[in-house]
Amino acid sequence: MEIAKPYLLFLGDAPDALAAKTAAGVVDWRRDWCVGQTRLPGCGSDVGLADMDVPAAVAAGAKTLVIGVVNAGGVLPDHWVDEIVAALEAGLDVASGLHGRLKDTPRIAEAAERCGRTLHDLRHAAERFATGKGTKRPGRRLLTVGTDCSVGKKYAALALEAEMRARGLDAEFRATGQTGVLIAGRGVAVDAVIADFISGAAEWLTPANDPGHWDVVEGQGSLFHPSFAGVTLGLLHGAQPDAFVVCHEPTRTTMRNVAHPLPTIGQVIEATVAAGRLTNPEIRCVGLSINTAALPDAEARATLDAATAEHGLPASDPIRFGVAPIVDRLLAAFP
Amino acid sequence: MEIAKPYLLFLGDAPDALAAKTAAGVVDWRRDWCVGQTRLPGCGSDVGLADMDVPAAVAAGAKTLVIGVVNAGGVLPDHWVDEIVAALEAGLDVASGLHGRLKDTPRIAEAAERCGRTLHDLRHAAERFATGKGTKRPGRRLLTVGTDCSVGKKYAALALEAEMRARGLDAEFRATGQTGVLIAGRGVAVDAVIADFISGAAEWLTPANDPGHWDVVEGQGSLFHPSFAGVTLGLLHGAQPDAFVVCHEPTRTTMRNVAHPLPTIGQVIEATVAAGRLTNPEIRCVGLSINTAALPDAEARATLDAATAEHGLPASDPIRFGVAPIVDRLLAAFP
Numbered sequence: 001m002e003i004a005k006p007y008l009l010f011l012g013d014a015p016d017a018l019a020a021k022t023a024a025g026v027v028d029w030r031r032d033w034c035v036g037q038t039r040l041p042g043c044g045s046d047v048g049l050a051d052m053d054v055p056a057a058v059a060a061g062a063k064t065l066v067i068g069v070v071n072a073g074g075v076l077p078d079h080w081v082d083e084i085v086a087a088l089e090a091g092l093d094v095a096s097g098l099h100g101r102l103k104d105t106p107r108i109a110e111a112a113e114r115c116g117r118t119l120h121d122l123r124h125a126a127e128r129f130a131t132g133k134g135t136k137r138p139g140r141r142l143l144t145v146g147t148d149c150s151v152g153k154k155y156a157a158l159a160l161e162a163e164m165r166a167r168g169l170d171a172e173f174r175a176t177g178q179t180g181v182l183i184a185g186r187g188v189a190v191d192a193v194i195a196d197f198i199s200g201a202a203e204w205l206t207p208a209n210d211p212g213h214w215d216v217v218e219g220q221g222s223l224f225h226p227s228f229a230g231v232t233l234g235l236l237h238g239a240q241p242d243a244f245v246v247c248h249e250p251t252r253t254t255m256r257n258v259a260h261p262l263p264t265i266g267q268v269i270e271a272t273v274a275a276g277r278l279t280n281p282e283i284r285c286v287g288l289s290i291n292t293a294a295l296p297d298a299e300a301r302a303t304l305d306a307a308t309a310e311h312g313l314p315a316s317d318p319i320r321f322g323v324a325p326i327v328d329r330l331l332a333a334f335p
Numbered sequence: 336m337e338i339a340k341p342y343l344l345f346l347g348d349a350p351d352a353l354a355a356k357t358a359a360g361v362v363d364w365r366r367d368w369c370v371g372q373t374r375l376p377g378c379g380s381d382v383g384l385a386d387m388d389v390p391a392a393v394a395a396g397a398k399t400l401v402i403g404v405v406n407a408g409g410v411l412p413d414h415w416v417d418e419i420v421a422a423l424e425a426g427l428d429v430a431s432g433l434h435g436r437l438k439d440t441p442r443i444a445e446a447a448e449r450c451g452r453t454l455h456d457l458r459h460a461a462e463r464f465a466t467g468k469g470t471k472r473p474g475r476r477l478l479t480v481g482t483d484c485s486v487g488k489k490y491a492a493l494a495l496e497a498e499m500r501a502r503g504l505d506a507e508f509r510a511t512g513q514t515g516v517l518i519a520g521r522g523v524a525v526d527a528v529i530a531d532f533i534s535g536a537a538e539w540l541t542p543a544n545d546p547g548h549w550d551v552v553e554g555q556g557s558l559f560h561p562s563f564a565g566v567t568l569g570l571l572h573g574a575q576p577d578a579f580v581v582c583h584e585p586t587r588t589t590m591r592n593v594a595h596p597l598p599t600i601g602q603v604i605e606a607t608v609a610a611g612r613l614t615n616p617e618i619r620c621v622g623l624s625i626n627t628a629a630l631p632d633a634e635a636r637a638t639l640d641a642a643t644a645e646h647g648l649p650a651s652d653p654i655r656f657g658v659a660p661i662v663d664r665l666l667a668a669f670p
Contacts, residue, residue, distance in 0.1 A: 134561025134593050195533050196526040198565040226469025226572045226614050230533040234565025258469050260613070271609070278595070279561050 001120055001127070002186045003095050004063035005033045008054070008087070009047060012080050013040040014069040020045035022097055023068025025179045029158050033185070035060040037068075038083065045069070054083070054090045064120075066182055067096040074099030076108075085111045095120035097178030122178035125193045125201065132199030132238045134279045139209025140334060143241035144219040144289065145272050147263055149228065149256040151249045152318065153219040154180050156289035159318035160245065161216045163327045171214040174205050176235060180218045190220055191231045198231060202238025217241065223271045224263040225255055233275055240279035243286045243330055244272055250303055251294045265311060286333055287326030288315035336455055336462070337521045338430050339398035340368045343389070343422070344382060347415050348375040349404040355380035357432055358403025360514045364493050368520070370395040372403075373418065380404070389418070389425045399455075401517055402431040409434030411443075420446045430455035432513030457513035460528045460536070467534030467573045469614045474544025475669060478576035479554040479624065480607050482598050484563065484591040486584045487653065488554040489515050491624035494653035495580065496551045498662045506549040509540050511570060515553045525555055526566045533566060537573025552576065558606045559598040560590055568610055575614040578621045578665055579607055585638055586629045600646060621668055622661030623650035 007026065014020040027034055027047045036052040039045075047068070052060070065087040071077060076098055084094055084102070088111040096102050102119040103109045112119050142160065144153040157173055157180075164171035173180070175187030193201045206215045217239045221228030246268050255262055263271075269285045276283040288307050292300035300317060307315035314325035342361065349355040362369055362382045371387040374380075382403070387395070400422040406412060411433055419429055419437070423446040431437050437454040438444045447454050477495065479488040492508055492515075499506035508515070510522025528536045541550045552574045556563030581603050590597055598606075604620045611618040623642050627635035635652060642650035649660035 131562040131592075134595055191529075191531040193530050194526075195528050195530050195566045195569065196563065198530050199562055223610075224613060227466040227534055228531065229572055229610075229613070230565040230567075230569025231530045232565075233568045234530070237561045237564055257466075260469055274606070274609075275558075275564075278559060278564070 001122070001181065003120055003182065004093055005185055006035050006062055007033055007064050007066045008052070008057035008062040008092065009034055009037045009049065009066050009068040010083065011037055011039045011043050011045050011047065012069045012071070013042045014045040016044050019071065020047060020069045022070065022179045022182065023047045023066070026066065026068060026182050029183045035062045040079070040083070054087050054092065058090050058092065062092060064093040064095050067094070067098060070098065076100050076102070076105055081105060081107055084108055088112050088115045088117045091115070091117070093118040093120065095122060095182060097122040097182070099123055122181050123189050123192050125188055127188060127204070129193060129197040129200040129204055131196060132203050132234070134199070134237060136240065136280065137208040138211055139213045139215065141206055141215045141217060141239050141241045142243045142245065142286070142330070143217045143236065143239050144245050144247055145232070145236070145268060146219055146222045146247045147224065147265060147268050148222050148249065148252060149225055151247045152289055152291045153247045156245055156247050156318050156323070157216045157218045158183065159323045160327065163323050164214060164216070167327065169214060170210065170212055171216055174215045174217045176205065176218045176220050190235050191228065195230065198234025199238035202235045206239050219247070222255070223268065223275065224260070226258055226260060236272065236276050237279050241276060241283055242280060242334065243284060244276070245287045245289050245326060246285060247289045247291070249291045265307065269311065284333065285313060286330045287313050289323070289326070290315055290317055292317040292320060336457070336516065336523070338455055338517065339428055340520055341370050341397055342368055342399050342401045343387070343392035343397040343427065344369055344372045344384060344401050344403040345418065346372055346374045346378050346380050346382065347404045347406070348377045349380035351379050354406065355382060355404045357405065357514045357517065358382045358401070361401065361403060361517050364518045370397045375414070375418070389422050389427065393425050393427065397427060399428040399430050402429070402433060405433065411435050411437070411440055416440060416442055419443055423447050423450045423452045426450070426452070428453040428455065430457060430517060432457040432517070434458055457516050458524050458527050460523055462523060462539070464528060464532040464535040464539055466531060467538050467569070469534070469572060471575065471615065472543040473546055474548045474550065476541055476550045476552055476574050476576045477578045477580065477665065478552045478571065478574045479580050479582055480567070480571070480603060481554055481557045481582040482559065482600060482603050483557050483584065483587060484560055486582045487624060487626045488582045491580055491582050491653050491658070492551045492553045493518065494658045495662065498658050499549060499551065502662065504549060505545065505547055506551055509550045509552045511540065511553045511555050525570050526563065530565065533569025534573035537570045541574050554582070557590070558603065558610065559595070561593055561595060571607065571611050572614050576611060576618055577615060577669065578619060579611070580622045580624050580661060581620060582624045582626070584626045600642065604646065619668065620648060621665045622648050624653055624658070624661070625650055627652040627655060
């Protein structure tokens with residue numbers, strides 16, 4: 001899917017910043033694509049953009065209203081519908097990462113049809129994919145993988161893209177989840193495709209390219225997560241990465257939403273190389289992205305130094321210290 | 336999905352036996368559930384049942400017309416529609432493993448609605464699943480895995496179920512593909528569920544059970560197949576098998592529909608144990624099911640003997656020699 005830019009970010013009546021984290025992610029990485037935010041009475045979130053209504057956003061050039069907020073259950077509340085219909089009638093497309101589909105709300109479906117606008121339901125893959133073939137393609141690919149879900153794989157990929165571009169490399173972030181798709185303006189939520197086509201969707205997302213081009217692919221789940229490892233493996237096989245970065249949150253005690261302990265970074269490196277070899281025999285780990293937000297400065301530094309010493313790989317926290325050491329290693333490994 | 340029995344098997348105008356292999360599989364394993372076969376002019380297939388039309392089948396007690404034939408592209412041909420509508424009007428449900436949905440043919444959808452009958456599109460999961468949790472459940476499970484797709488995983492599971500039942504064990508085949516679902520009368524095509532829910536669907540299919548009960552789970556794909564390994568891994572994690580049997584076709588040179596070489600049996604054992612440990616630390620291999628159809632008798636025996644010697648596991652061809660040695664090992668391992 002390809003989402004028309006720029007965006008008007010809809011925050012609804014998000015009670016707090018966490019509920020609007022999709023919108024915040026878009027602002028963090030693609031502020032230039034956002035003309036403003038629109039909020040309903042009672043909204044407790046603010047992503048730092050100018051408040052404006054739909055007509056003002058259209059006048060400022062907006063092309064898509066982005067539902068940048070999640071609510072309990074992922075269902076679209078009735079009291080959001082008026083604003084969404086008004087946006088469609090004013091000529092905007094609408095994009096949503098909610099579990100429920102925009103087009104399943106009859107007033108929204110009718111307005112989109114009547115106004116000739118596009119509804120993007122980011123959690124529901126609209127594309128048809130072929131099954132993956134596993135054939136080696138030209139172009140380079142880097143994948144972020146994790147010891148768990150929600151350990152910063154998207155953030156690490158975006159930070160790597162930014163650092164690589166700053167050094168003049170031809171690098172492009174490839175989105176595999178709904179927030180990532182909004183940030184990239186295109187992509188596919190791989191966890192929402194039919195199981196038979198996971199690796200095929202990843203191949204579609206990261207096609208053959210120039211030998212010097214890098215796709216920086218957003219990882220999903222973890223090979224060690226009992227809910228989602230199938231998605232992780234299909235993405236790994238389809239993306240056939242030359243390089244990968246392991247993302248980790250050192251203070252977590254069990255994997256997200258299940259009772260399993262986290263694997264070690266070493267286990268993730270070993271399992272990723274073992275499985276990834278199937279479609280890229282040269283796959284190798286080029287760095288560790290460690291979320292140290294919960295640690296004081298000295299402890300954060302000590303954690304990174306210990307990881308580097310243990311694995312012989314650059315370790316950094318992308319938010320706190322940037323990803324320059326990881327890109328240094330990448331360039332050394334792939335001159 | 337739960338399919339009403341007994342069945343009338345629809346062979347359409349299948350040009351040959353291969354095109355009707357779904358029907359043949361049902362007859363092989365559940366002949367008691369089949370009242371007859373119905374064929375269109377020009378049909379070149381015969382699964383050995385009495386030919387009868389819909390009224391005769393209804394009189395004989397049939398409850399479901401089963402589309403037991405595939406055609407090029409998996410699309411339902413127009414000239415099958417009359418017979419399917421006639422079946423619905425006579426009070427039968429209809430089940431199909433074609434890629435195209437029965438309900439996407441307006442005359443069929445209308446007739447089903449009007450007659451209050453159920454359409455089973457076996458390749459399209461109708462159930463909603465939760466994400467997998469990976470929590471250990473009581474009851475025993477055996478999973479068939481493969482060095483490739485189409486190496487006899489379903490056949491091996493059915494042969495194991497039959498042998499285990501013949502010895503008085505409480506064993507139940509659990510179907511994960513469309514032909515398997517027809518043979519079991521229920522199940523889920525795991526390659527057709529949304530990627531996020533592969534392991535959750537497998538958990539749903541093989542729920543907590545009596546400590547002495549065995550689910551014998553039909554495997555899918557291969558951990559080494561670049562198109563489908565994600566499905567295979569999610570099924571492995573969700574089924575959390577205590578025991579697995581590796582299925583292999585020794586004369587195949589590349590994996591099905593791709594250019595990759597086959598893994599060795601040893602690689603499959605190692606990868607299955609490494610990945611399966613996540614949800615069942617006690618997972619172990621109890622046998623090898625080797626399809627020797629392409630080999631003369633002496634060479635078949637030599638192949639099985641060599642596999643046993645190399646891996647220290649019973650090896651058999653379920654069709655040629657039965658699975659008794661594998662069940663012997665299973666019972667020795669799980670007294």
